[in-house]
């Protein structure tokens with residue numbers, strides 16, 4: 001059995017009278033691809049925000065590989081090994097895809113050398129290797145702002161992967177992408193993440209995608225984990241069927 005990578009314990013947070021996390025307990029194991037599903041407003045994004053330091057819980061804790069990260073600022077949490085794509089636009093739209101990845105590599109290294117990071121052949125080689133992995137080598141010279149949605153998402157993931165995270169959080173990886181491209185996008189993402197030994201947690205509304213790609217599904221409802229387990233088991237749970245009706 002693989003080791004726990006992220007442990008959330010008894011997390012609580014409220015906005016006004018709404019409990020967006022109401023005693024959340026969840027463990028993500030190393031190497032897992034875990035999907036979070038649930039109705040709109042059930043607290044899925046809040047959980048990602050709690051894991052990345054953008055929201056502070058009033059109770060409970062988040063532990064990343066034995067290290068409590070609950071009170072750390074987002075930047076420190078990112079350095080500890082959690083990266084996130086999509087919810088927060090990460091791409092500099094007026095720079096090329098390659099430049100975006102090279103800048104992420106430089107940011108991760110945290111050392112501002114005399115040489116401009118965009119002139120560094122080692123960063124360039126590392127960035128091109130990642131772009132190759134995500135099938136974006138041909139777009140290396142394209143301005144990030146001009147990419148179509150599916151490729152923009154892949155570029156966003158490439159930037160997140162340049163930070164060499166242990167855990168990658170993806171907020172609706174296939175939203176805004178055509179039905180035809182969704183599976184292709186997921187195949188590319190999964191292959192790339194696996195080859196780098198990453199663990200991933202993704203919020204997703206498309207149940208076909210969830211069933212095909214998630215090792216485990218966690219169902220959120222009213223700020224709580226309603227059910228978790230293998231997709232085919234969870235999707236037969238009457239409470240889940242009731243709550244999932246009406247989801248996209």
Ligand SMILES: Nc1ncnc2c1ncn2[C@@H]1O[C@H](COP(=O)(O)OP(=O)(O)OP(=O)(O)O)[C@@H](O)[C@H]1O
Nearest residue numbers: 015018019020038039040041042043044045046047
């Ligand atoms: N920063 C905030 N300020 C006020 N209320 C918030 C804030 N963030 C979330 N909420 C509220 O907390 C609840 C949970 O929101 P959250 O965005 O986490 O749900 P979600 O499951 O991600 O929804 P969706 O599927 O629509 O993205 C909602 O009632 C939302 O309005």
